[in-house]
Amino acid sequence: MHDGNESKKKAKTSRLTKELLETAHDMHKSGLLTMAARDKITMRHLGASDIPAAATAQITGADIKAIREEANLSQAVFARYLNVTAGYVSQLERGDKHPSGPALVLLNVIRRKGIGAIL
The missing domain is CATH 1.10.260.40 (lambda repressor-like DNA-binding domains)
Incomplete structure (x- = not known):
């Protein structure tokens, strides 16, 4: 049986995902990763609620x-x-x-x- 808390846990951004996004951000800042590549990584790992409102x-x-x-x-x-x-x-x-x-x-x-x- 699944309880209601299990779906809430999946909705949270994992520590690994946070680290990946931070690394992608740092790589972009240092010029190793294009903005398009960084955005592709970001969009793939963030939920819809984390999409910037401006977009x-x-x-x-x-x-x-x-x-x-x-x-x-x-x-x-x-x-x-x-x-x-x-x-x-x-x-x-x-x-x-x-x-x-x-x-x-x-x-x-x-x-x-x-x-x-x-x-």
């Missing part, structure tokens, strides 16, 4: 349109960069739909760092 912050349709216009891109080209359809970008900008998953993360990266961050 999943909600974006309004007006924000999306402003991001796209600032990058001087049509809806079709912007959609291609996000790996979605132009119709979906249009729905996002009108507020008919709200981005989620990888599209939301990419939009937040573009909002923080500019379109060059994903090109």
